[in-house]
Amino acid sequence: MSWKILTQHGHRVVFVTPDGRPGSCDPIMLSGIGLDPWSGIPVLRNIRILGLLLSANADARNAYTEMLRDPAFDGPIRWDRVASKDFDALLLGGGHRARGMREYLESSVLQRITAEFFADEKPVAAICHGVLLAARSKRVDGRSVLYGRKTTALPWALERKGSALAHVGRFWDRDYYRTYTEAAGQPKGYMSVQQEVTRALASSADFIDVPESDPDFKRKTSGTSRDTLTNDRPAWVVRDENYVSARWPGDTHSFARTFAEVLQARTA
Numbered sequence: 280m281s282w283k284i285l286t287q288h289g290h291r292v293v294f295v296t297p298d299g300r301p302g303s304c305d306p307i308m309l310s311g312i313g314l315d316p317w318s319g320i321p322v323l324r325n326i327r328i329l330g331l332l333l334s335a336n337a338d339a340r341n342a343y344t345e346m347l348r349d350p351a352f353d354g355p356i357r358w359d360r361v362a363s364k365d366f367d368a369l370l371l372g373g374g375h376r377a378r379g380m381r382e383y384l385e386s387s388v389l390q391r392i393t394a395e396f397f398a399d400e401k402p403v404a405a406i407c408h409g410v411l412l413a414a415r416s417k418r419v420d421g422r423s424v425l426y427g428r429k430t431t432a433l434p435w436a437l438e439r440k441g442s443a444l445a446h447v448g449r450f451w452d453r454d455y456y457r458t459y460t461e462a463a464g465q466p467k468g469y470m471s472v473q474q475e476v477t478r479a480l481a482s483s484a485d486f487i488d489v490p491e492s493d494p495d496f497k498r499k500t501s502g503t504s505r506d507t508l509t510n511d512r513p514a515w516v517v518r519d520e521n522y523v524s525a526r527w528p529g530d531t532h533s534f535a536r537t538f539a540e541v542l543q544a545r546t547a
Contacts, residue, residue, distance in 0.1 A: 284535035373407025423479035505529035
């Protein structure tokens with residue numbers, strides 16, 4: 280969805296992958312097949328309950344289909360060929376699950392690139408686990424590029440809900456929604472996105488989650504309501520100057536629009 284909104288605002292989006300080959304969406308999240316306990320049964324696999332609740336909605340699926348036709352998506356560049364001087368801004372996408380995501384989150388190349396964009400004071404946007412990549416990217420003083428900034432990210436409350444549902448619906452792969460899990464002796468949630476990001480900040484108060492006083496608090500924190508092009512009430516987006524962050528796919532319309540506003544202000 281970020282690609283669609285940014286291109287609609289006239290921006291050229293360049294895709295970047297580890298090897299310069301086109302990426303692909305997790306088919307489980309795209310279709311919802313694999314999120315219910317009977318997904319392995321051929322006759323029943325297309326009956327979706329959790330699959331409908333947790334997978335990409337129609338807006339996201341349609342945007343993905345359109346994106347596949349973009350020549351830029353079909354011809355990405357390699358991670359190690361990216362430099363801040365060649366681009367106006369950086370967007371760090373999200374996702375979950377150890378397979379696929381850890382390569383992205385643990386890449387020293389991407390961490391270096393992210394630090395370059397922050398050092399050059401260029402606009403950066405990060406959503407969901409993408410904020411974790413930013414948190415792991417270090418300035419020359421060794422601190423995170425997010426140190427001293429306000430941010431949000433996937434909150435532990437939503438990550439915990441997804442994990443609980445996976446324990447029921449995808450019982451053979453219970454950590455599907457947990458990219459990192461706690462080691463022995465670590466408290467529950469210690470390796471969650473929220474807690475690791477928070478440890479990289481100057482203060483725990485710099486992690487900005489939805490306050491209970493927000494009139495749409497229940498809607499924003501339900502994990503089922505998602506924003507649209509015309510309704511931003513379910514969304515939660517935090518902007519700190521040229522840095523924009525959001526929590527999960529339910530924020531993506533507002534997230535991308537806010538980033539487009541940042542980019543527009545830079546060129547005005």
